[in-house]
Amino acid sequence: MTMTQAKTLTPPRIPCDLCPLRRREAFRDFSGEELQFVANFKFGEHLAEPGTTIIAEGQRHPQLYTVLAGWGFRYKILEDGRRQILNYLLPGDLAGLQGNLMSEMLHSVEALTRMSLCVFERQRLTALFRQHPSLAYDLTWIASREESMLDEHLLSIGRRTALERAAYLLAFLDHRAHVTGVFGEEGPFVLPLTQQHVADTLGLSLVHTNKTLRKLLDAGVLRWLDRGSEVLDPARLREIAGWQPTKEGRRPFI
Amino acid sequence: MTMTQAKTLTPPRIPCDLCPLRRREAFRDFSGEELQFVANFKFGEHLAEPGTTIIAEGQRHPQLYTVLAGWGFRYKILEDGRRQILNYLLPGDLAGLQGNLMSEMLHSVEALTRMSLCVFERQRLTALFRQHPSLAYDLTWIASREESMLDEHLLSIGRRTALERAAYLLAFLDHRAHVTGVFGEEGPFVLPLTQQHVADTLGLSLVHTNKTLRKLLDAGVLRWLDRGSEVLDPARLREIAGWQPTKEGRRPFI
DNA sequence: TGCGGGCAATGATCTACGGCATTGCTCACG
DNA sequence: CGTGAGCAATGCCGTAGATCATTGCCCGCA
CATH class of the missing domain: 1.10.10.10 (Winged helix-like DNA-binding domain superfamily/Winged helix DNA-binding domain)
Known part of the structure; x- marks a missing residue:
């Protein structure tokens, strides 16, 4: 196994209340209650080296990611290898929401630089929708924002x-x-x-x-x-x- | 005022429980409770003639639409008039979700054939998220599906x-x-x-x-x-x- | 010390596609 | 009944961009 293929999934190291994104001007902060839920929602962290594949098209992928640091990109390829990059992933972006919410991924995601990602479990999405309408709304907001970029x-x-x-x-x-x-x-x-x-x-x-x-x-x-x-x-x-x-x-x- | 610019907003005529989409095989049906909420959520109906603009880029647009019948398309134009059609709207598709959920529209929508649309108020979206997680989930699902088409x-x-x-x-x-x-x-x-x-x-x-x-x-x-x-x-x-x-x-x- | 692989630069040729112009059809309208 | 607008078809020519090939640089590695 080469270095670039190494997968790293560590338990949460940065607690959510110290999340670097919260301090940035561009991002909305959570309410206390939301923060608590999200902290619980968080499943782990993932470190990706440049060139590493984070999500592979055609596979079932039970996780969702929020980018904490670094650059990545989403792409699709034709059978003969022609590749189209669809969009870039930057801090705060959500990866894995695109495509049918629960089935096989329809695109791949690769790290451009070293990235750190916050990992969530797809399964628990329903709990999020049930318990935190405001966060569910945010999720839709994020999806609709991605659409407008596309x-x-x-x-x-x-x-x-x-x-x-x-x-x-x-x-x-x-x-x-x-x-x-x-x-x-x-x-x-x-x-x-x-x-x-x-x-x-x-x-x-x-x-x-x-x-x-x-x-x-x-x-x-x-x-x-x-x-x-x-x-x-x-x-x-x-x-x-x-x-x-x-x-x-x-x-x-x- | 010419014929093609006529705007028609009528109160709901087809009650939701007789919605033609419900009978189609491709669509999931509502639960009784959901149906009741949606029927109440529904604000009216809109009939659009071919060539008519339904949503105009740059304008605030307080409504959302679900296509009931007919064909439409979303597009953007560059300042010099070059036009790019982004996607087509068919029955069951939601128009107006794309772009930041509450601010100005970032694209236009035009009818290709005569269309009939189900009209909702954006404002009441928060109520939907609060009261009906399952519908909120569907909304996100729909957005993410649109993304994968893009x-x-x-x-x-x-x-x-x-x-x-x-x-x-x-x-x-x-x-x-x-x-x-x-x-x-x-x-x-x-x-x-x-x-x-x-x-x-x-x-x-x-x-x-x-x-x-x-x-x-x-x-x-x-x-x-x-x-x-x-x-x-x-x-x-x-x-x-x-x-x-x-x-x-x-x-x-x- | 030499070798190969990733990245960028650049010249030479070929072609897919754009722009322009004209024609013909159908249909709406005065 | 004539006129003009919208849509499609097609020939001609110019160009934006593809393809192929070569070079050079840097760096990691045997």
Whole structure:
């Protein structure tokens, strides 16, 4: 068994009342009662190394995850190997809700950086719905938020040019990364994607992605590092993309 | 005021216990108690003529809809008018849940054929969550199902060729139409899309869509009518698309 | 010390798809 | 009865983006 396949499921180490997400401005805090329930709901923690598969398409997967730290992504593949990245997972995001609530997973999830995840049991979802309507509501809210992101991605892939798409993706990720606080306080503010990830998200070939990114680099709105990029001029990037982030207030998480 | 802009909101005419969806095989029935709540939850009915806008992007929209009959679609547009159709609405589908639960709509909804919709008030959603966990669960289930459809669309637009995409779309719609029973008992089994709709769904130009469809017509898997098409060979179509519908049991609706 | 694998850069060619323009049909409407 | 709008079909040409191939760099590992 190689290092990257190692599965780590430890009992809760960070108690929920010290959950790092609670302190962040972007997130809504729990009421005392909710906190108590969630703490009990929490089943363990999972540490995922970069490149590790967290959820595999086609398998039954009895757990749900909330991202505590790090970057991941969801994807699907065609039989011949063509891969489409559907969305990225950042702190506060829920993984495993997508697709029929209880049956086989319809997509895979992989860690982009080292991630830590909060693990819940799917089974206990019904208890959550029965006992905590406010949390159930949050869950629906989260699902509907994911949907609206997918809507935007669909618009982007379907109707934007390669340059606009690339700008959109990076603007989108950079914005989300700042809001959720994955970067940490002081940076560096690096989006940890390879060009292959970008290509698989945009529905472009690797070569063409490289050439498209080059235009953004030459325009000085972006810097490419090894295995990642840094947005230098978010405003310009959004302008190229024809996209603006929608202001949101504090959002819920589970 | 022209005919196509007319808005019709009538009080409930079909009582919920006679709801046509309840009789269909694809849908789960309510318990007596649930039925009573939903009947009370129901605010009215809405009749939409073809081409009519039901929900407009950017507006606050205090209602939710469940499709009772007919076809509709959700879409977004870029500032310069490029349009992307995100998904289609068929009987049993919920419209208006996507996007942040309570704020401005992030997409538009338009009727493709004459539609009848069941109208609910968003505000009363909290009561639903408080009083009927099972229905709340269904709501989340529905949202997560919509997500998985979007995932598939994203895969399709991002990674399939024009021919595969077209085959996928038609196979997908044909399958869903049969399952939900929009076609009625005896047909005709016509997907009521223009080639412009197909193009805007697939992220292709109108001309190229026409040429791509032509290949499917020539192969005999499809028949094109005025303002619509009929799938002649579903199996072949799925094969071309590299897609199979996933078996589902009875699904909930609200 | 050399070797292979992951990542990025870039040139050369090919093709899938977009954009433009025209035609023809049907149907609604004055 | 004529006119115009919506929909589909199709030919021509240009281009965005795919595919193939090569190079270079860095790093982990034998």
